[in-house]
Amino acid sequence: MRVPYSRAFFELQWRFAEHVTAISGMPLDRVLLHYTNFYIRFGLGREYDATHSVWRMYLDGLAIATDPVDWTWRLFLARPSVPPPSLVATFGCFSYADAGDDCMRLHFANAQSCECSPLSGACFGARRAELRALFAHARQTHPSIQRVLGTSWLYHLPAYRRLFPMGYLETARESSSRFRNMPLWGQFLDRHGDVRPGIRQQFLERLARVSDMRDLARCFPFTPLAVDAPVALFDGFYDENSHSSFAPDCR
Ligand SMILES: CC(C)(COP(=O)(O)OP(=O)(O)OC[C@H]1O[C@@H](n2cnc3c(N)ncnc32)[C@H](O)[C@@H]1OP(=O)(O)O)[C@@H](O)C(=O)NCCC(=O)NCCS
Structure with missing residues (x-):
């Protein structure tokens, strides 16, 4: 294991x-x-x-x-x-939790069995498919959800950012360093x-x-970024034909 x-x-x-x-x-x-x-x-x-x-x-x-x-x-x-508190469901590397107040919170962890980076171009399609399934699940089972929240160092990485709608990323704000949490410490890890x-x-x-x-906090290369955007921004974003230029998926 x-x-x-x-x-x-x-x-x-x-x-x-x-x-x-x-x-x-x-x-x-x-x-x-x-x-x-x-x-x-x-x-x-x-x-x-x-x-x-x-x-x-x-x-x-x-x-x-x-x-x-x-x-x-x-x-x-x-x-x-x-699992993280109030976890609702997991789809590969992504999961989401009920954050209360009609909000969901996104989480990321490497869940791949293969050797390649979960953020690599070869896995881009697999990550999008996970997010597609995750948002479909959230929309179906929790129709009251209005907003999507996330906090992570990962929002600094182009390889991660490309998985999300621009309107979501544009809400990113530096989050005060929480020295107890993975949104800060995760930056030291490889896959x-x-x-x-x-x-x-x-x-x-x-x-x-x-x-x-x-x-x-200045010792850490990346300050965690907090994002908070309407869930409607994700509607249709992961449809099959909205990105077609990436290499075959790795699973
Ligand atoms: C995300 C994670 C899987 C990346 O590890 P990896 O796959 O071994 O990373 P790689 O070296 O193959 O890099 C993949 C991409 O991310 C970038 N990257 C990864 N870690 C980085 C770091 N610490 N600093 C800068 N860039 C980094 C690489 O430059 C690369 O981007 P590119 O393809 O545009 O060049 C790993 O850091 C991890 O599992 N971290 C913990 C997850 C986490 O923090 N979860 C909690 C989030 S709240």
Whole structure:
């Protein structure tokens, strides 16, 4: 089975947490809760409850661990995979959640079994087909949905942006850095869940120079972008004949 997040992904966040602890004076356990993606990766939800029994077990284990990153990684491996909150349906790499107030929220994760990048030109048709099915499902089963929301570093990438209507992308606004979430941390990953060496290096160099908490977000190459647009913009956008110039699909 493919492991979606490598040990290096946890190690990078551990290094970040250590630095935040050093410059902020906050206790490490609090920093791990609020400045890493660990709580979510352990499948504990989005409550960030410092008294959660699994979180307490994690901290207790840390106190005696000879290799804290290893302990973190092994606990992640032992935990069940938990979908995002209020998830409605998944279509390949895309899924959507009920975001309340007649809004849906889009999510992306590499779900391909083949080796190629899910954002490659060869997979463009497959991604569009997933989005076509997703929006058809949303329109049929949740007709009250009026708006589509998304927040991700991915909206910076031309290879991702080309999958969406221009009117949707034009609403993109920088989102304040949420140090606990994948819309920020996902930028360090490649499709295998490994950390990209180049941006890791750049990130750690920048981090080493930061002494003020207000500068933390600047260590990350991409600031997450938040989009929010009417669902009507997607009507017909993924019809078969609206794009025809791409290579055969990879599945
Ligand atoms: C998106 C993801 C699959 C890309 O990994 P990959 O397929 O190994 O990436 P590749 O190196 O093959 O790049 C694919 C394309 O994305 C671009 N890209 C991917 N990661 C990038 C990064 N960190 N910085 C700049 N460009 C990047 C590449 O330049 C390439 O674009 P191009 O075809 O226009 O040249 C991977 O980053 C991932 O799974 N991330 C986690 C997903 C995530 O963040 N989900 C939560 C979203 S809220």
